[in-house]
Amino acid sequence: xxxxxxxxxxxxxxxxxxxxxxxxxxxxxxxxxxxxxxxxxxxxxxxxxxxxxxxxxxxxxxxxxxxxxxxxxxxxxxxxxxxxxxxxxxxxxxxxxxxxxxxxxxxxxxxxxxxxxxxxxxxxxxxxxxxxxxxxxxxxxxxxxxxxxxxxxxxxxxxxxxxxxxxxxxxxxxxxxxxxxxxxxxxxxxxxxxxxxxxxxxxxxxxxxxxxxxxxxxxxxxxxxxxxxxxxxxxxxxxxxxxxxxxxxxxxxxxxxxxxxxxxxxxxxxxxxxxxxx
Numbered sequence: 001x002x003x004x005x006x007x008x009x010x011x012x013x014x015x016x017x018x019x020x021x022x023x024x025x026x027x028x029x030x031x032x033x034x035x036x037x038x039x040x041x042x043x044x045x046x047x048x049x050x051x052x053x054x055x056x057x058x059x060x061x062x063x064x065x066x067x068x069x070x071x072x073x074x075x076x077x078x079x080x081x082x083x084x085x086x087x088x089x090x091x092x093x094x095x096x097x098x099x100x101x102x103x104x105x106x107x108x109x110x111x112x113x114x115x116x117x118x119x120x121x122x123x124x125x126x127x128x129x130x131x132x133x134x135x136x137x138x139x140x141x142x143x144x145x146x147x148x149x150x151x152x153x154x155x156x157x158x159x160x161x162x163x164x165x166x167x168x169x170x171x172x173x174x175x176x177x178x179x180x181x182x183x184x185x186x187x188x189x190x191x192x193x194x195x196x197x198x199x200x201x202x203x204x205x206x207x208x209x210x211x212x213x214x215x216x217x218x219x220x221x222x223x224x225x226x227x228x229x230x231x232x233x234x235x236x237x238x239x240x241x242x243x244x245x246x247x248x249x250x251x252x253x254x255x256x257x258x259x260x261x262x263x264x265x266x267x268x269x270x271x272x273x274x275x276x277x278x
Contacts, residue, residue: 024210027127027168036061038273042266055082077105102141111135126171160190196233236265
């Protein structure tokens with residue numbers, strides 16, 4: 001009865017198309033501006049000078065379409081808080097616990113992106129677009145072992161810049177909607193985030209794919225798979241089961257889990273997101 005009630009509610013209030021997963025985004029530009037607020041937890045992340053990094057991060061995002069085929073997207077990771085263990089090969093405080101906190105993200109920076117849709121589903125049967133953009137670290141992440149007057153206390157000094165570019169694809173199938181994002185990121189002057197050592201300049205593949213199922217019209221199950229890394233010392237594999245719930249024409253609520261499949265990224269975490277459309 002509960003599922004039937006959700007379906008009845010969804011037939012009246014749901015959006016015209018399936019909602020978007022939390023990581024992978026549609027190639028279709030759409031016609032509405034949107035604002036997102038999200039939070040996610042993570043565990044056992046490895047960085048340059050620390051490992052066993054557990055905590056949470058929060059971000060905000062705003063995007064606006066124009067001229068039917070373009071969109072500007074602004075992403076602002078505004079808070080990270082957690083604790084980690086200083087690696088045993090570090091010259092200062094090896095093996096000690098340390099708190100990490102700051103007004104920014106870890107690998108996600110404050111960025112502005114331009115998106116351009118090239119092909120449309122009514123003409124080709126699928127949507128296809130590309131994106132490019134870049135940005136910088138919003139603010140540094142400090143630790144309880146940090147001392148601005150003594151460099152040996154600088155366990156983490158998270159700074160840097162990033163450029164990113166890639167392509168997007170989505171297509172309707174009989175069981176739901178399939179989408180994929182294939183991108184690259186290039187970091188420079190990025191201190192203390194590469195797990196393979198003190199490497200401030202590096203590239204990373206940013207690969208995402210998802211299926212949005214629509215069995216009930218109101219609640220949309222999603223399965224995402226992501227990879228972020230350079231196929232060397234930086235490797236983050238994740239599977240993300242999610243549930244998406246559109247409430248009316250202007251609001252979506254989303255929740256899911258982040259299950260790591262080894263590598264240097266999060267081994268397990270949760271995530272939630274709210275989206276408002278205009």
